[in-house]
Amino acid sequence: MTTLNDYGWNEFFEKSFEPYRAMNYIPARVTKESINQYSLMAENGEAKAVLSTKFFMSAFGKEQLPVVGDWIAVSKPEESEEYFIEGILPRRTQLTRKGKDTFGRNFEKAGDGxxxxxxxxxxxxxxxxxxxxxxxxxxxxxxxxxxxxxxxxxxxxxxxxxxxxxxxxxxxxxxxxxxxxxxxxxxxxxxxxxxxxxxxxxxxxxxxxxxxxxxxxxxxxxxxxxxxxxxxxxxxxxxxxxxxxxxxxxxxxxxxxxxxxxxNPGIRDLKPAASIEAVESTFEDIVDLESRCRFSNCRHDTEPGCAVTEAIQSGGLCEKRYSNYLKLKRESKFFEKRAMMRDFQLEKAALKERTTGVKVKRHSKGIKRRDKYAY
Ligand SMILES: Nc1nc2c(ncn2[C@@H]2O[C@H](COP(=O)(O)OP(=O)(O)OP(=O)(O)O)[C@@H](O)[C@H]2O)c(=O)[nH]1
Ligand SMILES: [Mg+2]
Ligand SMILES: [Zn+2]
Structure with missing residues (x-):
């Protein structure tokens, strides 16, 4: 019989599951996402699940919703065939990309970008x-x-x-x-x-x-x-x-x-949602060149002793690679700033909800939950 360990359950996840264990929730891993529900591998076998209303209401950004690979805490009421997703354990690693850039004034759009x-x-x-x-x-x-x-x-x-x-x-x-x-x-x-x-x-x-x-x-x-x-x-x-x-x-x-x-389905027009560090790891060679310019504030333009321009001229660095590096670096700077603004916006929305009791509108598209109009 397959066990959760076959699916990658280990001490790390066991540890972060402790508070859920205390609430009698069951650990499971999301194995598939389809239109109306999630498929899971739970302690006692395969199961189907939807988000519990409580969990749905606690999630703000779309990235706080389950994805394939997540370890989650589920409940199963006696009278129900279905499982309910109550929480996601912290992700150890995650593959991310930039969503459609709909970063906007209202929360729903922020949650979608x-x-x-x-x-x-x-x-x-x-x-x-x-x-x-x-x-x-x-x-x-x-x-x-x-x-x-x-x-x-x-x-x-x-x-x-x-x-x-x-x-x-x-x-x-x-x-x-x-x-x-x-x-x-x-x-x-x-x-x-x-x-x-x-x-x-x-x-x-x-x-x-x-x-x-x-x-x-x-x-x-x-x-x-x-x-x-x-x-x-x-x-x-x-x-x-x-x-x-x-x-x-x-x-x-x-x-x-x-x-x-x-x-995974094929990705069209990948825009990485990446930090500067990830860009610099990818272009380590260029970062190394930049550190060798004569002037520490070299803009790699017309400055004398510029290691980057020299490398391009001598053929050691492909111009296309260099311009892709600059482009990705610019994008990641912009993205980091946006992400910060967005986190701030989400926090503000959560705070507003807690203090005023007025429900902030949720991202509703493609959400797998039982009763869309429960709130
Ligand atoms: N000649 C050749 N054809 C291959 C090979 N691998 C896959 N194909 C063909 O490429 C086409 C696409 O293969 P898929 O496995 O569906 O590609 P995918 O990356 O899963 O595509 P999506 O699911 O749309 O993201 C099919 O017609 C395959 O038969 C290979 O090693 N050699
Ligand atoms: Mg495929
Ligand atoms: Zn330079």
Whole structure:
């Protein structure tokens, strides 16, 4: 019988669950999100759940709602078939991206903007790109690397479709060149090449998550690893079908030999919700160059002794990489400022609610709860 430990339950989560234990709640992990409910693995097996009204009313930003990978506390009233989600344990790691930027004056919009959490409590995150991809693009990969660093999980890059890419070694070289020391694996989900290297990351109680654009083969790799077609994969993709998402919901699967896999729908136009630190980890080489300029306040423009301009001129630093670095740094500065303002706004809303008793309007779209009009 599978236990919570197979799903990654450990002392860390046990510890943060203590207060919930005292309230007779049950621990569970969110394994799937669908339109109307969450699927769970609870202590006593699989279950379906919705948010309890109390929990829903305590959540302000959308990122305070459960996502696949979360460890949660649930209750099950005697008379009910369903479980109710009462709380989320602190996330150890989380994959995030920027939501649609609807940061606005009212709370509902504030709750809808900011950060989107893709999945949580991940040990290793695989960024998958395809080597046939017409959108294979190093600047895009750099954006993903920022996101991987931000997550707190161990980042790994997978280049798929080796079977149809005779010059796969060139792709590896190009990616290694921009990913300072991250592991890069070339694989094929069709003829299973290279997958043994990926198997090495799957360990009992550890969670891995696959992200990347639509059509790169995330679900195909998962099926190949599992040795059965658990995830739906589209057939031949004709030119006009590109960009159509095959996987529409995040889903968690158990690896028979131990380990947990999360498949995600393809991401379109990734904008990382990242800190400056994540950007600087991604572009370590440039940060290093910047520290070698003659003047400590060098703007890397026309100053003499500028290590950055010299590196660009000598070909040591690709201009495109440098401009992507500047762009991502600008975006993350802006994002950090926004996030601060948003936290402030949410706190203000919560305070208003506590002191006046007037309910602040909640984000209502796509929320899995029982009675939408309970408040
Ligand atoms: N030649 C080749 N085709 C592959 C490989 N892996 C996947 N494909 C094909 O690529 C297409 C997309 O594969 P999926 O596994 O659905 O891609 P995905 O990344 O899960 O896509 P979304 O679910 O939309 O995000 C399918 O037609 C697969 O058969 C591979 O290693 N080689
Ligand atoms: Mg898929
Ligand atoms: Zn300089």
């Amino acid at each position: 900011g950060i989107r959490i893709i999945s949580s409590n991940i040990d290793t995150v695989f960024y998958v790109a395809a080597m046939d991809d017409r959108d294979f693009n190093l600047s895009k990969i750099e954006r993903y690397i920022v996101m991987l660093y931000e997550s707190g999980a161990e980042p790994v890059i997978i280049l798929n479709k080796k079977d149809i890419c005779p010059d796969w070694q060139d792709y590896i070289a190009k990616v290694e060149n921009i990913s300072t020391g991250l592991p890069v694996h070339a694989v094929s989900a069709v003829d299973f090449e290279g997958l043994d290297e990926i198997l090495d990351y799957l360990k009992p109680g550890k969670t891995v998550s696959f992200i990347g654009s639509s059509g790169v083969g995330k679900s195909s790799i998962i099926n190949a690893l599992l040795g059965e077609d658990k995830m739906f994969v589209s057939g031949i993709r004709e030119a006009d079908k590109r960009g159509k998402h095959t996987t529409t919901h995040r889903e968690m699967l158990l690896f028979p030999e131990g380990g947990v896999l999360i498949d």
